[in-house]
Amino acid sequence: MALANENSPVFSLGGFQATMAFFRDEPKITEAFRTGKGVDWGDHDPNMYEGTERFYKPNYIANIVSSWIPLLDGGKVEEKLKRGGSGTKIADVGCGHGISTILMAKAYPNSKFIGFDYHKPSIEVARKKAKEEGLYEDRITFEVASSTDFSAKEGEGYDLIAFFDCLHDMGDPSGAASHVLQTLKPDGTWMIVEPFANDKVEDNLNPIGRMYYAASSLVCVPASLAHNGPALGAQAGERRISELVKAVGFKQFRRATQTAFTIVYEAKP
């Protein structure tokens, strides 16, 4: 299950594939530590992108549809997605290879999904995967767009906007939060999935915190710094994320649920 079955909830080779990219990227990271200029997400060894997809996929298969979405807004989000129709729209921002988008689209066939990412090669992979599943254009589309300017038709906001393991990587997470607030329907929900972290460093000194701090220093912090961002990093913690979300005008924020690896936050206008 851990080594051979890509769809098992304990499949773990994706993390090793991403680790291979860490080593191949070592000269760039070392230089970035010297200059403070960061390394953009798109400048890594290609194993980073597939490794990230395969690292998160087991967690998403095990949780998104069976646990995380049902827990949002007292079950109302799941109800809307299941019912679909009348312009029910979901955005998956920073969607990478689109694994989360495809899982949701398969589970809620009456709703329309759109995945956005500013990394064009990832969007090309996502489109290919959705085509292979027979979902592309009918139930899912993917567009190259940044989290601060992804499209929303006038008067037609999103019912759900999801950010899976990407808010902390962004150059302008506050700008992204503002854009989400402007593009959600008034009763819409923002689901923010982040790596598990406590607020204090000393409370993260455990095997999971060690793994995430390492990955964060090599990938997440440099990604944000490459855009002169605040470098929240993968261990930002609930207090920091909550402050950022409330500062742009969201009225409600809560921790909807968590696993050993993940915290799921919910924000509402």
Ligand SMILES: C[S@@+](CC[C@H](N)C(=O)[O-])C[C@H]1O[C@@H](n2cnc3c(N)ncnc32)[C@H](O)[C@@H]1O
């Ligand atoms: C760690 S990966 C997660 C990808 C995917 N959500 C997943 O869970 O597998 C972070 C993703 O965020 C995207 N990203 C980072 N900053 C972004 C921004 N400002 N706008 C759009 N996408 C962004 C990256 O291109 C990358 O695909």
